Amino acid sequence: MTTTETYDRDRLTNTIGDSWRLLMAVGVVLTIVGLLAILTPFFTGITLSFLFGVFLIVGAIAHFVHAFSGRGWAGVGFQLLLALVFAGGGIAFLLDPLVGLTALTVLLIIFFFVEGGVEVALGFGLRPERGWGWITLSGIASILVAIFVWLSFPSSAAWAVGLLFGIGLFTSGLSTIATAMGGRAAVNDAVETRAETG
Numbered sequence: 001m002t003t004t005e006t007y008d009r010d011r012l013t014n015t016i017g018d019s020w021r022l023l024m025a026v027g028v029v030l031t032i033v034g035l036l037a038i039l040t041p042f043f044t045g046i047t048l049s050f051l052f053g054v055f056l057i058v059g060a061i062a063h064f065v066h067a068f069s070g071r072g073w074a075g076v077g078f079q080l081l082l083a084l085v086f087a088g089g090g091i092a093f094l095l096d097p098l099v100g101l102t103a104l105t106v107l108l109i110i111f112f113f114v115e116g117g118v119e120v121a122l123g124f125g126l127r128p129e130r131g132w133g134w135i136t137l138s139g140i141a142s143i144l145v146a147i148f149v150w151l152s153f154p155s156s157a158a159w160a161v162g163l164l165f166g167i168g169l170f171t172s173g174l175s176t177i178a179t180a181m182g183g184r185a186a187v188n189d190a191v192e193t194r195a196e197t198g
Contacts, residue, residue, distance in 0.1 A: 003093030020183030023176055037166025044162030049100035053093025060086035098157075105157040108164065109146050116142030 015126025037044040060083045067079030093100035126132040145164075149156045 020180045023180035023183065027173045027176030027178075027180055029173070030169050030176060031123065034166045034168070035172055037162055037169060039166075041159040041162030041166065044165060045101045045104070045158070045160075046162075048095045048165060049093055049097040049104055053090045053097070053100055055089030056086045056093060060084070060090055066172070073182030101161060102154060102157045103181055104161050105149065105153065108161055109150050109153070112142045112146035114144060116140065118146075 028049055051073040063079050063083035063086060067076050067083060093103075119142060121139075123132045123134075123136030123139060128136065149160045
């Protein structure tokens with residue numbers, strides 16, 4: 001093995017060694033926060049509704065400021081209209097987070113329907129390539145989730161957004177932890193190889 005190859009391997013090992021601990025910490029935090037969100041879906045949903053309202057207000061301010069940098073009355077009018085729409089939505093979410101939570105649940109249902117349909121179409125389009133079945137199955141699962149949330153609407157507004165958000169964080173945390181453990185294993189293997197060859 002050349003000196004350059006050894007240097008590149010050592011540098012890669014050091015990089016992975018520095019990053020796997022950070023990945024592990026992020027994964028643990030995501031997993032814990034996701035679990036808490038799963039256990040308290042209503043509180044999580046209300047919190048997300050409130051944050052979405054804040055984002056809409058920030059967007060309204062951005063559109064209002066941008067309106068006066070536009071050229072011509074058409075551009076100014078369009079930006080001001082968007083600012084009013086964003087501000088109205090943001091105020092509605094902030095004044096009554098339950099209304100916002102209901103709106104988010106409807107958006108969630110639409111999202112899962114569309115995502116599921118796209119994945120099913122993509123899966124059948126990729127057939128007979130490897131993995132097409134998993135993509136199709138994922139799309140079907142998304143459509144089933146959308147149907148389940150829709151059939152139990154509006155009572156599903158109390159748990160759907162928070163629960164699904166928590167599940168997303170929890171699974172992301174677990175996958176991040178798995179990635180970190182793989183990095184740690186790679187570092188250990190590299191150290192053992194270095195010791196044997198050294």
